[in-house]
Amino acid sequence: MPAQSPVGPIALWRSRSGRAAAFADRCPHRGMRLSHGFVRGETLSCIYHGWSYAQGGNCLRIPAHPGLAPPETIRVATQAVEDSGGIIWISVGEAAAPPPRLEGFAPLRSMMVEADIAALEAAAGAKADGGLLDHRHDDRTVRLLLASVGEARTLMHVLVGEDSNPTERIAASRAAETLRRAAEGIRRGRVAQ
């Protein structure tokens, strides 16, 4: 599937055995988005000419030249991936520190917000700490994991207490919608000034 990272669009994929990998979303052959491709076993194949790549990014096979062992230099840029607690973390280069621990929380949904993190902080009345923002609603807390996408967009992952029942999870989803509306309203107000 397509996703965003600080170094540009990526193709995020999971092999048949369950291992996640993050590739630059561009086939080195003709530039086709690899997120349009398909997973076959432990490899990702480009939809355009079928070049297939191992999880390490090295090209394994070029269907138009079945006898050729692709040289090592044909390689997709990859990013390190850590898959824990229902969240896939991507680090650009070596990870400086392990991902934050989110014990007691489980991912609920991901949403795009047309506002920056400052607007979300203002709407929530709380400060984000290392991309984590705790938002109180209905005497409960939703934990928001925030990643800036460009200047005025934020990808917001919503986490709820892992013991939440369906009613509480639906309430958390609606609280996140309300927060998004408020943040986007604040951003519009700021732009209008």
Add this chain to the structure above:
Amino acid sequence: MKLYDYVLSPSCYKARLMAALAGVKLDIRPVDFHPGAEHRGPELMALNPAGSIPILEDGDLVLTESSAMLVYLAAQAAPQWLGNDTAGEAARVQQWLSFSHRLTASLGAARLHEMLLRPGNIDVLLGQGTTALRELEAGLVEQHIRGQRFLALDRPTVADIACFPYVALAPDGGVSLDPYPAIRLWSRAIRGLDGFIEMPGIHRLHELRPEPVPEVGEA
């Protein structure tokens, strides 16, 4: 049953898709919508003064609204698609059937603007389309929390078919579906249904075949 049809029209596709899923054979009468504007010609205007397609004709019955066609096809051949076992279910289906018109008016109009240069304020249309997609995404998230995979129930209904085509074709109008994971999962669930048929721009789930092996002596 005769369908006045245009292959690139998402509304016509709704009727074709529902008929395929319900196992109804349609007699397709192609209409030269573009560039011929045959739907505005005397023959079709006599049948449908609104000048729109699709038109579904079955004996004396002439239907010109796609949601009505979905209900008619389902009631004829696949009543489980009506999703009307309880008052709440029937109302939820109606809610999404009505909602589907907002998709047509926003994402559909944006698509006509981009593909056929129809007049319209594209920024307003994209804004309305995004609002509708966010509502759909939130609705599907809540359905997942309830353990249900489709819009109204845990099985597909006419509501899903009414909403699916304009959503799936949103990128034609310049609206990306990347920010909507629940919509993408739902789209996969519909595209994987038995009897699913395609239209240009909406493909079935790829069947993964074993990697082809070169024949001896080749290359």
